[in-house]
Amino acid sequence: MPNVFGTPHKGTEPRHEQVVFCQDEASGLRAIIAIYSTALGPSLGGTRFHPYGSEEEALTDALNLSRGMAYKNALAGLDHGGGKAVIIGDPATDKSESVLRAYGRFVQSLNGRYYTACDVGTYSEDMDVIARESRYVTGRTVAHGGAGDSSILTAFGVFQGMRAAAERVWGTSTLRGRRVGVEGVGKVGHRLVEHLREDGADVVICDVSERAVERVRGRHPEVDVVADNDALVRSELDVYAPCALGGSLNDESVPLLSARVVCGAANNQLAHPGIEKSLADRDVLYAPDYVVNSGGVIQVADEIEGFDFDRAKARATGIFDTTRKIFALAADEGVPPAVAADRLAERRMSEIGRLRGILL
């Protein structure tokens, strides 16, 4: 089984603050809520509804995802710690009002230590149902005061990160005249194409969905299309933007990349630890995924205060400065940007988290 507590006496850092297993036999709910850290405030992260093959697989995912959220929220400048939940089941067949409401009661039982939102397999409409049992729900529908589609600010944030990378590599924060390959033109990817075209970049795309490709081509007939990600990675690119699934940067793809910059929305782009070094060795500048794709969580966090698009967008604009800071730190400390990002996040968690020690 994955190690929840860590073993500090053996040199392994302590890990998650709290992991809650939730079961409601009658509705069939089986869920795990993992809280990695509340150093910066109530933990925040989505609920993934997925047919995990085993409890162990579900727990591993909840542990990894909640840790990732702590780092993402820290660098997004939010007053939120990292948490994430998984519901074990097939969302197509196992999702019901009773499952979601039973889950909502468990979220409520944590009394604000964990705020939930959408993730793979859950939608704003589901958050509305969960919210009938819990106050600690965000990412809701517009009809219920929610912020709506988070991909708008996610794409905007990725574009800000890409501008910072362009500045680092080419000395100017525009993508004008650069050739950018976008892998996956779904909710985030197709909006990223809009930003890129507006900025004057040449764009080449690929997607397994013909419909997704056609949507982009319908608006931008000048955009090139290649058959698949392998062809995209092999083509002449200045920037590669993975916006489909995780693991796009792996032992096969990295040696083939001609792009000088990698910057995209997909979570967990690095297939395994060490890939960040392979990229750096090939002089490819990697904008850490969790930094540049934080526009979505910025949006749902804003909703907790009562959503204001302009305020959320202003915060997402800050992704430019954060990405820039990470590149500078990476250069100063002689480490890949992914390592610099982790250090910066840990610094904020420790410096700001420490303030809780001042008794009020």
Ligand SMILES: NC(=O)c1ccc[n+]([C@@H]2O[C@H](COP(=O)([O-])OP(=O)(O)OC[C@H]3O[C@@H](n4cnc5c(N)ncnc54)[C@H](O)[C@@H]3O)[C@@H](O)[C@H]2O)c1
């Ligand atoms: N939506 C958000 O706000 C948000 C926030 C943070 C991170 N992300 C991450 O960004 C990525 C994209 O999210 P999204 O909301 O646009 O999802 P989406 O499902 O709308 O789009 C993904 C697209 O990738 C395509 N795709 C799947 N496999 C592919 C492959 N092998 N090659 C090429 N294309 C492929 C799909 O057909 C789809 O069009 C995901 O990894 C997601 O976790 C999204």
